[in-house]
Amino acid sequence: MTQAAVRVENLWKAFGRQVAVAGVDLTLPAGKFVGLVGPNGAGKTTTLSMVTGLLRPDRGTVEVVGQDVWRDPAEVKARIGVLPEGLRLFERLSGRELLAYTGRLRGLPGTEVDKRATQLLDVLDLAGAQHKLVVDYSTGMRKKIGLAAALLHNPEVLFLDEPFEGVDPVSAQIIRGVLERYTASGATVVFSSHVMELVESLCDWVAVMAAGRIRAQGPLAEVRGEAPTLQQAFLELVGANGRDTGSDLDWLGGGTR
Ligand SMILES: Nc1ncnc2c1ncn2[C@@H]1O[C@H](COP(=O)(O)OP(=O)(O)OP(=O)(O)O)[C@@H](O)[C@H]1O
DSSP: OOOEEEEEEEEEEEETTEEEEEEEEEEEETTOEEEEEOOTTSSHHHHHHHHTTSSOOSEEEEEETTEETTTOHHHHHTTEEEEOTTOOOOTTSBHHHHHHHHHHHTTOOHHHHHHHHHHHHHHTTOGGGTTSBGGGOOHHHHHHHHHHHHHTTOOSEEEEESTTTTOOHHHHHHHHHHHHHHHHTTOEEEEEESOHHHHHHHOSEEEEEETTEEEEEEEHHHHHTTSSSHHHHHHHHTTOTTOOOSTTOTTSSSSOO
8 A cells, every 4th residue: 555645634713703624634645636526614724824834733643644734744844835826925035036935944955946936937938937026916916926936856646736726738847747746656645625526537536525524535436436437526515505595696697677
């Protein structure tokens, strides 16, 4: 059996009376492209934040590449890359400066940082914008420079929260190519998304989350089961099939006020 990249046991987190994560157990295999899917408010971001050492759990354990994240967060953080939701970047640096700074923070030698930054900027089609300040980057460019920063130290596991949100199809294709190449080398990608078609075409492993719990996890074909698409399987798993789609909104449309 291959080693698990991520192992989560009985993970809990509440914000006041709102329980965001209610006893999550997850085992994600190494070397896979893993999709964490779930409706809005399911607890995906909260789970990823606890798994990556950004948010302390109320209860439960998290192991990444065999190490307890909350016993020694710094040690684990050196081995992972993270593209968090609502990524905050150093806006007054240029894209290249941001990578140079990130690389030095990661303890890489300057020449290596320069080499890797040049290659990542090229592959991600940011070479032309490398001297522009990050504050002037578009949403898609921000995702791409964030991804470059997360990959710079060649992490073993990469966590991405909604990496394709606000990204045009050309940039999405570029990001996808980089990630496929990365997993082909044995590394693991864990990403959250609402876009089922994307998850279905990219992932070999899926975890479905709703209301703070995992509803299903396993190889894509297993989670999809008999359903024609992952979207269908997802709607059934989260109990959204047949939900009223707004029949009360009889005033909407038709031009009368
Ligand atoms: N800092 C916070 N303070 C209070 N409540 C929070 C906080 N962060 C998350 N929550 C609540 O926890 C629940 C799970 O939120 P979370 O952001 O983890 O869901 P999500 O699956 O990532 O949703 P989305 O797909 O909409 O981004 C929601 O009910 C949310 O309102």
